[in-house]
Amino acid sequence: MFRSLRARLLLTHMLVSALVLILVAVSLLVFLINSRQLDELTTRRLRGAAELVAERGPRVLQFLGTDRLNAAFRNLGVPNARGMIVGQEGAILNDTRPGDEPPPADVIQAAASRDPDTHGGYGGLFNRWLYVAQPLGEGRSLLLLAPRPNPVAAIGQELLLPLILRAALVALAASLVLAWLISRWVSAPLKKTAEAARSVAAGDYDQRLAPSGPDEAHSLATSFNEMVQQVQGSQQAMRDFVANVSHDLRTPLTSIQGYAQAILDGTASDVKNAAGVIYDESDRLGRLVEQLLDLARMDAGQAPLDRRPVDLGAILAAIVERLKLKADKKNIRIQNPMEPLPKLIGDGDRLAQVFTNLIDNALKHTPEGGEVRLKTEVSSGWVAVHVDDTGPGISSEDLSRIFERFYQLDKSRSGSGPRGAGLGLAISREIVQAHGGSLEAQSVVGRGSRFTVRLPIVQPDDETLARPQRQ
Structure with a gap:
């Protein structure tokens, strides 16, 4: 009942005041009786x-x-x-x-x-x-x-004044003891938090606090532990990112350097093929840099959405058509029901980026002869788009971290193709959340995965309708 610091301080002051009043009342009562x-x-x-x-x-x-x-x-x-x-x-x-x-x-x-x-x-x-x-x-x-x-006057002048002074001294001593106990009780967890914070600042991310003290100190310890855990996770993700990006950069750069050197030395047996490799690897580097810049702009709030009426069905149809050639190479069938969908208000290019990433990932992780299915649902002011694949699935451990920045799945899920930097899903979720929606993942190992995008159906206002739509 009195777990909070405020309540305990209030209780302490009430107890001290009550103690003073009781001592004075007892002194007065004793004198009046005697x-x-x-x-x-x-x-x-x-x-x-x-x-x-x-x-x-x-x-x-x-x-x-x-x-x-x-x-x-x-x-x-x-x-x-x-x-x-x-x-x-x-x-x-x-x-x-x-x-x-x-x-x-x-x-x-x-x-x-x-x-x-x-x-x-x-x-x-x-x-x-x-x-x-x-x-x-x-x-x-x-x-x-x-x-x-007069009894009151006599009490005040002769007899009660010493009693009141003694009562005041006792109350003062009691209040000092209580204040010392409370200050120690409150300051102890705060001192531990400060020491732990200094350790974290020095790079020790294994520091954890045992919640104790009043509710405020307990909440502070819990928040501190959550913060350290997130920082620790971010640091680990950053280390993984540096290792992955350095590998992703080194591999195409090595290819570019090797083929360029072969062309310069005249030792390349097929100059056209060498130039094609250089072009593909440089394009891969460009995509990686663009993803990094995209994420940085989002973090800085410098990537505003160009909100306009959007035909989501047309966007999905265009993406499926664009990726059909890639699907045909692996003999993968893409099922798109082409159901009529309500128009949304959003950034069409950004939404196309999200669904392109999801469908492209589904094709990448679906084995030859598999299937990628698109399903849509409309209910209660929301439209949901499911992207299902028949790939190997994602483990529960990976699924809980799949939207973390720089996080990459293991090789068995990533397949034989080139691995990305682990930014595509993080960027996609940022875009969807900026539209007021959500991006979630479900998976069963050995049966496949489902990524679901939910977007709110917002009626366009006059100003939005007046904007020219981009083709």
């Missing part, structure tokens, strides 16, 4: 003030005046205190606040008893008065009373 602490504090202050008045003489209650007397009590920590001189029979001889309601009779009688330890309180929780009695000479007693301070 209010004797507040009573004892006020009683001690009253006792100190009573002893001071007794030392100075009870007449100070008469001669200091109300303002100065209140100031003195306030300085002694008992603001709003009230002083009374009580006789032996409980008579009130002097009162600093005669206009106020007198204390209960039992309080007056307790003061008149002249017990030096007389103290206590009366009233409710929020209207409580505390008092102390101090014996004086001549049978008199000093009764000093003060309202218990």
